[in-house]
Amino acid sequence: LAKTTQPISMDSYEGQEVNITCSHNNIATNDYITWYQQFPSQGPRFIIQGYKTKVTNEVASLFIPADRKSSTLSLPRVSLSDTAVYYCLVGEKAAGNKLTFGGGTRVLVKP
Amino acid sequence: DAGVIQSPRHEVTEMGQEVTLRCKPISGHDYLFWYRQTMMRGLELLIYFNNNVPIDDSGMPEDRFSAKMPNASFSTLKIQPSEPRDSAVYFCASSRGQGGNNEQFFGPGTRLTVL
Numbered sequence: 001l002a003k004t005t006q007p008i009s010m011d012s013y014e015g016q017e018v019n020i021t022c023s024h025n026n027i028a029t030n031d032y033i034t035w036y037q038q039f040p041s042q043g044p045r046f047i048i049q050g051y052k053t054k055v056t057n058e059v060a061s062l063f064i065p066a067d068r069k070s071s072t073l074s075l076p077r078v079s080l081s082d083t084a085v086y087y088c089l090v091g092e093k094a095a096g097n098k099l100t101f102g103g104g105t106r107v108l109v110k111p
Numbered sequence: 112d113a114g115v116i117q118s119p120r121h122e123v124t125e126m127g128q129e130v131t132l133r134c135k136p137i138s139g140h141d142y143l144f145w146y147r148q149t150m151m152r153g154l155e156l157l158i159y160f161n162n163n164v165p166i167d168d169s170g171m172p173e174d175r176f177s178a179k180m181p182n183a184s185f186s187t188l189k190i191q192p193s194e195p196r197d198s199a200v201y202f203c204a205s206s207r208g209q210g211g212n213n214e215q216f217f218g219p220g221t222r223l224t225v226l
Contacts, residue, residue, distance in 0.1 A: 031211045043115075043202050043217025044154070087154065091211040098167065099144075099211050101154040 004090055006102040013110050018075040020105045022088035025069040031091035033064060033071045038085045038104070047086070048073065075107075083109045115218035117203050123224045129191040132221045134203030135184055142210050145178055145188050146202040148220070154202075159210065160186065193225045 004024045012018045024033070032051050036044035048055060050062040050071070061074040075082055085104045091097040116135040124130055136143045144159040158168040163180045171178070175194070180186040190197055200222050204215040 028211070034211070034214075036215075041219075043204070043220055044215075045217070046214040049212075049214065089211070097211070098169065099156050099159075101156075103153050 004088060004092065004100050004102040006086075006088060006105045008103065009106040009108070011108045011110060012078055014079055015077050018078050018082070018107055018109075020073045020075075020086055020107070021070055022073070022090075022102050023070050024088065024090045024092070024102075026092055027068055028091035028097040031097060033062065033068070034089040035060070035062065035071075035073045036087045036089060036101075038087065044087060078107075078109045080109050080111060083107060115203055115205055115216050117201075117218035117221050119221060120219060121222045121224075123226065124193055125226050126194055127192045128225075129189065130193045130197075130223060130225075132188040132201050132203075132223070134186045134188070134218060136186070136203070136205030137216055138184065140205035140207050140216070141183075142206045142208065142213075142215075143180060143186050144204040144206075144210055144215060145186070146204065146217075147199045148202060149199045157188070161209075190223075193223075195225045198223055198225050 006022045032049050034049040035047045038044040048060045048062045052064050055062045063072040085106050087104045088102040092100045118133045145157040148154045157170040158178045160180045178188045200220045202220045204217040206213045206215045
């Protein structure tokens with residue numbers, strides 16, 4: 001069964017750009033790709049969502065190649081408060097389009 | 112809106128006891144989701160409802176787990192009997208529209224410890 005996979009962790013410094021890639025090579029045809037942010041002792045919080053190409057909002061950008069088998073969340077100019085775990089969420093075709101979270105990427109922003 | 116409300120926030124119980132977790136979704140949302148989060152398995156979708164009807168319960172680990180949604184403003188997740196391996200944080204989320212294509216709003220979670 002294909003899995004939705006992400007790097008376990010990455011470190012960055014304030015003011016830098018952070019790019020997190022999620023691999024979802026069995027994504028359901030009609031499903032979007034959604035990214036969530038989670039702080040300790042809180043529920044995940046929506047960041048951005050897209051279907052293809054590029055989406056940008058006030059906090060992030062999402063890049064999706066034409067084959068949609070991966071996606072990259074880009075956080076521009078991170079600050080200490082961006083330290084969190086970031087999850088991608090897709091519907092997995094092989095699992096009957098079941099919503100599947102990636103394992104999460106722990107981002108540590110250093111001063 | 113107060114957001115998704117879950118109760119209790121923390122629950123400590125002994126193996127074999129019944130546990131009931133509660134959730135109040137955001138008013139107007141037609142989808143409700145129950146997730147479990149552990150270090151080993153991450154975030155797992157247990158079950159979701161659309162208009163109070165269970166749509167997919169394939170993530171429910173065993174018959175010991177059951178979920179109901181008697182009306183649009185309330186849902187429960189019950190574990191009977193509970194076991195130590197059920198210890199986890201359980202999240203409820205709701206959305207307006209199908210959860211894969213719409214923003215899900217998560218509650219603060221219930222941290223369950225089964226001794």
